[in-house]
Amino acid sequence: MRKIWPIAFAAALLAACSQPSGDLKPQVAVGPALAVEKTAVPHFQRTYRWTLEKRVLDPTSGELTLSPGQTYTLRYRVVARAQAEDSGYRVTGQVVFRNTGTGTVYLQAPTDTLSTNESVALDCGVSFPYALAEGASLTCTYAQNLTDGRSRINTAQVAWGTDGTSFPNTAQTQASFAFTNPTEVVDETAQLNDTLGGALGTVTASGTAFQQAFEYTHQVRYDQCGNYRVDNRAHLQTTDTGTEAHAEASVPVRVPCQGCTLTQGYWKTHSREGPAPYDAAWQNLGPLEEDTLFFTLGQTWYAVFWTAPRGNAYYILAHQYMAAKLNVLDGASAPPEVLSALSGAEALFNSLPAGSTALTSAQRSQALAWASLLDSYNNGLVGPGHCSE
Known part of the structure; x- marks a missing residue:
């Protein structure tokens, strides 16, 4: 009988030795190695x-002609503009050298350069060559003006x-950087005031070019004839440095002693009923003012x-008559032809039956002729001239 167990045993042993073990990991030899890290933080002032x-x-037109006692609403616009000026460019950061391998490594003096061909001085606090022990790190800092x-x-x-x-x-x-957001902002906000508009508010700039507009109104009135001037000044002062900016606007106002004329569109909107500011010249019509009955x-x-x-x-005639009558009562001079048209219109209105507006053909032609003349007077084409409305 042949004995084969020594051969079988040897084969089994060989197979067992060739199986990988789950508890064993291959060993990789680690040599010397050096890693470099860096930061680059941009700084600038805006x-x-x-x-x-x-x-x-x-x-x-920038100027006014008013009748005595006439109220006019001036309208202004103030624009605050800010332009950014950037300065004080610099970059700061650190460079870290880490010995990530086995054994000590020796470093020469490191260099740090920018893509614009500027050299950056590193402060490492050691002399070179420098021995960097296994697992140790060396940190160098820098601050560079640009x-x-x-x-x-x-x-x-x-x-x-x-x-x-x-x-x-x-x-x-390497590390890249861009000067996008300022690290310091000066005079970003300012207070805006106006001699007529009062405190207009706080303005806060953003971006590289900024503007903000303010609009307001101011009413003027002069009861005596003469020449006047409405002076107005806007003032801005920054919060940080107190820097100031100014802008002025003036409106010459003429109140002629011979008066000036206003249109029917003005008078119909400036009674006690509004909607525009009340003109006291309506009082010249009598105690009922705009509630006075119109003839018959x-x-x-x-x-x-x-x-x-x-x-x-x-x-058509009534509208032009009423405007012209109020103008004359308010002190506007009138040439003879205008006074004649006013008298003729009054006679016509008084001649009609109560509640009637019916005119004969001849009366209609005359009424339209008077209306045309009075319209020219109210618009300043004849007479002392037109008031600003």
């Missing part, structure tokens, strides 16, 4: 330079070796003013 612009929106705000790439590099005399290896890293019609002056003529010669 200062806002403020200017003011002030305009008179109404009157568009002449402009271009974006840059910062590259740190070091030559190293293992014997302290030769440095055949090189390690480097049975309507008040106010109601007549707000009745659309729709081709009715009576109302």
Whole structure:
């Protein structure tokens, strides 16, 4: 009988030895190694330079002609503008060298350069060559002033070796940076005031170019004829440095002693009923003012003013008559032909039956002729001239 168990045993043993063990990991030899890390933090200051612009929106001509006692609403616009000026560009950060391998490594003096060909001085606090022990790190810091705000790439590099005399290896890293958000902002906010508009508010700039507009109104009135001037000044003062900006606007106002004329559109809207500011010249009509009855019609002056003529010669004349009459009562001089037209219109209105606006063909032609002349007077084409409305 042949004995085969020694052969079987040897085969089994060989198979067992060739199976991988779950508890065993392959061992990798680690040599010397150096890692480099760096940061690059941009810094810059943004200062806002403020200017003011002030305009008179109404009157568009920039000047006024008013009748005594007439109220006029001036309208102004103030624009605050800020332009950013950036300065004080610099970059700060650190470079860290880590010995991530086995054994001590030796470093030569590292370099740090920018993509714009500027060299950055590193402060490492040690002398070179420097021995960096296994597992140790060396941190170098820097702060570099720059002449402009271009974006840059910062590259740190070091030559190293293992014997302290030769440095055949090189390690480097990069960090990019851009001057996007300022680290310090000066005169970002300002207070805006106006001699007529009062405190207009706080303005806060943003971005590189900023503007904000304010509009307001101011009413003027002069009871005596003469020449006047409405002076107005806007003032801005920044919060941080107290820097100031100013803008002025003036409106010459003429109140002629011979008066000036206003249109029917003005008088119909400036009674006690509004909607525009009340003109006390309505008091010249009598105690009832706009509620005075208009001749034999049975309507008040106010109601007549707000009745659309729709081709009715009576109302066409009535509108121009009422405006001209109020102008004369308010002190506006009138040439003889205008006074004659006013007298003729009054006679016509008084001659009609109560509540009637019906005119004969001849009366209609005469009414339209008087209305045309009075319209020219009310608009300043004849007579002393037109008031600002």
